[in-house]
Amino acid sequence: MSETTGTRSSMIDVLKGTIIIAVVFLHIGFSKHDDVGSPGILIQAMYLGLMAFFIISGYFCKPERGFVCNMKKRVKQLLIILILCAVVLPVIQFCWLCILGQAPDLDDFVLALQWGFGLNELFMPLGSPKVYPLCGSAVGYYFIWAMLFAFVIFYAFIGYVIDSKKKLAAMILILLAITVLECEFCRYRMPFYLELAPLSSAFMFAGAGLAKFNLIGKIEGLLKGKKESILLLAISLICGAVLLLLFPPGINFDILLLGDHGGLSTLPYFLESVFMCIVFLYISSLVSKIPVLLNILTEAGKHTLGILMYHGFVASMIIATFCPLTTTSWFPADLTMAQRIPLAFGTLIICYVICKFGPAVVTKVTNPILNHDDKL
Numbered sequence: 001m002s003e004t005t006g007t008r009s010s011m012i013d014v015l016k017g018t019i020i021i022a023v024v025f026l027h028i029g030f031s032k033h034d035d036v037g038s039p040g041i042l043i044q045a046m047y048l049g050l051m052a053f054f055i056i057s058g059y060f061c062k063p064e065r066g067f068v069c070n071m072k073k074r075v076k077q078l079l080i081i082l083i084l085c086a087v088v089l090p091v092i093q094f095c096w097l098c099i100l101g102q103a104p105d106l107d108d109f110v111l112a113l114q115w116g117f118g119l120n121e122l123f124m125p126l127g128s129p130k131v132y133p134l135c136g137s138a139v140g141y142y143f144i145w146a147m148l149f150a151f152v153i154f155y156a157f158i159g160y161v162i163d164s165k166k167k168l169a170a171m172i173l174i175l176l177a178i179t180v181l182e183c184e185f186c187r188y189r190m191p192f193y194l195e196l197a198p199l200s201s202a203f204m205f206a207g208a209g210l211a212k213f214n215l216i217g218k219i220e221g222l223l224k225g226k227k228e229s230i231l232l233l234a235i236s237l238i239c240g241a242v243l244l245l246l247f248p249p250g251i252n253f254d255i256l257l258l259g260d261h262g263g264l265s266t267l268p269y270f271l272e273s274v275f276m277c278i279v280f281l282y283i284s285s286l287v288s289k290i291p292v293l294l295n296i297l298t299e300a301g302k303h304t305l306g307i308l309m310y311h312g313f314v315a316s317m318i319i320a321t322f323c324p325l326t327t328t329s330w331f332p333a334d335l336t337m338a339q340r341i342p343l344a345f346g347t348l349i350i351c352y353v354i355c356k357f358g359p360a361v362v363t364k365v366t367n368p369i370l371n372h373d374d375k376l
Contacts, residue, residue, distance in 0.1 A: 010298060011216065012056060015284040017301030019049035021348065024311045026251075027139065027330075028344040029337065039251050041244055047251040049280055050143065051273035053304070054150060054200050058207025059215070063158045070155045077305075078148045085138040085309040086116025094135040096317055102324055104134040112136025118145050118192035126187045126195070126255040134325050137316035140308040142254045145193040150200035158208060168209050175202035176266050183256050183263035195256060199266070206274050215278065219285050233282050240275030243268050300348075303355035310354060315347045 026043060039047075062070065090112040097103055112133035114120040118141060121128060153175070161167035178198040189195070221229035247259050247268035259265025287293050300307065316325060319332065326332055335343075 010288040010294060011219070011281065011284045013298040013301030014288045014294060015052060015056070015280055015301070016304045017297030017299065018280070018284060018287070019052060020304045020307050021297070021300055022046045022049060024307065024348055024351075025341075025344045027311065028315055028347060029340045041248060044249050044251055045240075045244055045272075045276055047253075048249060048273045048276045050253065051203050052277040052280060053143075054147065054203035055207035055210070055274065055277045057147070057151070058154065058158075058204030059211045061154070061158060061204070061208055061211075063155070063162055067155045067159075071151065074148065074151045074155075078144055081305055081309055082116070082141070082144055082148075085313070086113060086141065089138045089310075089313045090116065090133075090135045093137060093313060093317060093320075097135060097320060097325075100320055102134070102320060108133045108327075109135055116141055118142070118194075121189045122191060123188045126189060127252070127257060132327050132330055134327060137312045137325070137330065138309055139312035139330070142193045142196060143308065144305070146196035146200040149192065149194055149197035150204055153197060153201035154204040154208075158205070161205070162208055162212075165209070165212075168205060168212075172202050172205050172209075172270075175199065175205070176270055179256070179266045180263035183258065183266060187256065193254075196253070199256070199270070202270060203273065206270075210274075210278075216281070219278075219281050222282060222285060223289075232278070236275045236278040236282075240272055240279055243272045243275065247272070249273075299356075300352065303352060306355035307348070307351045310351045311347050314350045314354075315343055318343060318346065 026047065030039065030043065090109060094104060094109055094112075111120065111131065112135045115133060115136045116138070121130070157171060161171045175198045179202070182195055182198070186195070218226075218229050218232055222233065247261070247265060249259055249265070249269050249272055250257055252258075258269035284297075287297065312330065315331065319325060319335075323332060331340075
């Protein structure tokens with residue numbers, strides 16, 4: 001592996017690790033917490049880091065493999081984790097709550113399945129009051145479904161637009177226009193969170209465009225003092241900060257609430273996300289030079305999807321041991337910050353252990369059973 005490739009890999013893993021750790025702490029530390037109030041601009045900027053996952057996916061796309069080959073890989077990866085978290089985890093949590101004497105009814109379990117497969121609140125206005133299923137506390141469903149269908153759009157068209165800047169820009173504008181129309185005239189929950197796919201795929205096309213621009217190569221020039229790299233950082237930081245202050249993006253991508261101006265918030269939200277992704281990549285490039293942080297964040301970055309999907313489940317399982325869960329909020333709203341921060345740390349550690357060693361344990365347990373069946 002070349003030095004450049006290795007540096008790029010480290011930078012991306014550091015970025016992914018930083019974002020997923022921030023997401024866990026934002027979810028557990030600030031979700032429905034009465035003492036926090038509305039999220040500040042820094043928290044909103046950090047939340048935009050989630051959009052970087054779409055941008056990175058587009059950056060490293062390989063359109064030459066073709067639609068079918070690319071989608072086979074993505075479907076296998078995303079559907080496995082979706083089915084695991086939408087079916088297996090609710091069963092485990094249902095059993096755990098029964099053991100604790102907090103057994104949910106069957107309707108709660110059915111609602112948990114609906115959440116997992118994006119079939120809850122169908123055709124209801126986005127942002128309607130929610131009922132949180134007690135045994136459906138895994139989160140991130142909407143994000144994974146959005147990514148899955150965004151890949152369908154992305155791989156269907158990327159081969160036709162990748163070699164033309166005008167076509168690529170036109171594709172992004174069309175997808176943003178569709179999102180504007182959704183925000184203004186069709187603010188309803190669609191099956192499998194389909195309403196999120198156009199904007200999500202727009203970020204992927206932006207990532208493909210940044211790859212043509214050799215963004216990561218330019219970022220690597222920062223430590224070498226290249227003026228082009230320094231200028232790009234300055235422009236991204238200034239433009240991102242100004243847009244964030246003028247058009248606060250909020251933290252409600254899941255309901256397409258992208259700011260205070262309805263559908264017109266779509267363009268600044270898109271630009272803010274792209275600029276902040278560039279800034280985050282610069283920060284990741286610098287952090288990757290610090291061995292301790294590099295190791296921690298790289299390990300977290302390797303298990304991004306698992307941590308995203310498991311952290312709500314793990315945190316809820318811990319909370320349920322000490323106090324009853326509620327259906328009015330994801331976590332009990334009366335948890336203090338002093339309780340939430342250790343909970344976030346513990347959740348991260350448990351999620352990492354599950355992601356790091358879980359597959360090997362499952363393989364070790366199932367192999368003897370499968371081999372025994374083969375002999376029979």
